[in-house]
Amino acid sequence: MTDQDGRIVVSGLAKTFGTVKAVDGLTFTVEPGSITGFLGPNGAGKTTTLRMLLGLVRPDAGTATIGGRAYTDLPAPSDRVGAVLEATAFHPARTGRAHLRIYSTINGYPGTRADEVLELVGLSGAGRRAVRGYSLGMRQRLALATALLGDPKVLVLDEPANGLDPEGIAWMRRLLRDLAAQGRAVLVSSHVLSEVQQLVDHVVIINRGRCVRQGPLTALADLHGPVVSVRTPDPDRLQTALIRIGVDEDRITRTGDQLRVTGIQADDVGQLAFAEQIPVLWLAAEQSDLEQVFFALTTDNGQQPALTATTGA
Numbered sequence: 001m002t003d004q005d006g007r008i009v010v011s012g013l014a015k016t017f018g019t020v021k022a023v024d025g026l027t028f029t030v031e032p033g034s035i036t037g038f039l040g041p042n043g044a045g046k047t048t049t050l051r052m053l054l055g056l057v058r059p060d061a062g063t064a065t066i067g068g069r070a071y072t073d074l075p076a077p078s079d080r081v082g083a084v085l086e087a088t089a090f091h092p093a094r095t096g097r098a099h100l101r102i103y104s105t106i107n108g109y110p111g112t113r114a115d116e117v118l119e120l121v122g123l124s125g126a127g128r129r130a131v132r133g134y135s136l137g138m139r140q141r142l143a144l145a146t147a148l149l150g151d152p153k154v155l156v157l158d159e160p161a162n163g164l165d166p167e168g169i170a171w172m173r174r175l176l177r178d179l180a181a182q183g184r185a186v187l188v189s190s191h192v193l194s195e196v197q198q199l200v201d202h203v204v205i206i207n208r209g210r211c212v213r214q215g216p217l218t219a220l221a222d223l224h225g226p227v228v229s230v231r232t233p234d235p236d237r238l239q240t241a242l243i244r245i246g247v248d249e250d251r252i253t254r255t256g257d258q259l260r261v262t263g264i265q266a267d268d269v270g271q272l273a274f275a276e277q278i279p280v281l282w283l284a285a286e287q288s289d290l291e292q293v294f295f296a297l298t299t300d301n302g303q304q305p306a307l308t309a310t311t312g313a
């Protein structure tokens, strides 16, 4: 297989259900060797997009391909694409291991493969227990194990962090990082940016079926520029000095003796205070709040996010 086999290309994809434009002209690419977060609020169109990518829903317009072909045209698709969609159903009386062995047999994988993937997802201990006794997080792991059976080049995971505790999320992060480092393309959806923030290299953010932002995660952090907080016994003078050097008044928020300034580097605030001989008690560059950026991008002019505007997911 070449790298070409692992590239996901979504182009002009659209799907309407009744009067709801679930997906409305969506275009993005997922490269092998990277993890892309597919983000948007409830009802934004994530699952519908993934279902079209996997040939489960027919698009009204556009294409979604994996290695240049529609999923349904791929030879042995389960060897190439591992997918976990919402609410995977397992036979409750079956053990996790039995479930995996059945899938292995159907697809002609070696008999040892079930135990290998159980180990990979940390379910070796629970593998011989019936699935009915599994927690939500354990079911997520079993679904992921199923997706990994064919050692696929491409992974498509719909809300995989749902039901995982923080330790589980950290574990998934390591596993997906390893899988991407081996040259796989990984597409992971979530409605909570903070859940996948530590996981993804790239983001595709959608709202009401449309892309509102895509690119490296680091670029998202820079969107609102740097934020500096400073405490001074003379906030009036510092505020005046900041405005004089060209900082927009709207970018300064004052709380008591503290100023919070966006769009300026901490060094510049420090230098300015020094030059003006304004004492500084405390100065800090804030971490950009990605969740706020995400919320701003997916909320339409202060109105509600996608869910309430449509029929709901």
Ligand SMILES: Nc1ncnc2c1ncn2[C@@H]1O[C@H](COP(=O)(O)OP(=O)(O)OP(=O)(O)O)[C@@H](O)[C@H]1O
Binding pocket: 017, 018, 020, 021, 022, 040, 041, 042, 043, 044, 045, 046, 047, 048, 049, 190, 191, 310, 311, 312, 313
């Ligand atoms: N089979 C269907 N019939 C009718 N409407 C549908 C169908 N599938 C999805 N929709 C609608 O399309 C929109 C997008 O739904 P989708 O499930 O793709 O969103 P999502 O981003 O996955 O949301 P969530 O975060 O809640 O999983 C919603 O308004 C939903 O109600």
Ligand SMILES: [Mg+2]
Binding pocket: 046, 047, 048, 086, 158, 313
């Ligand atoms: Mg969904």
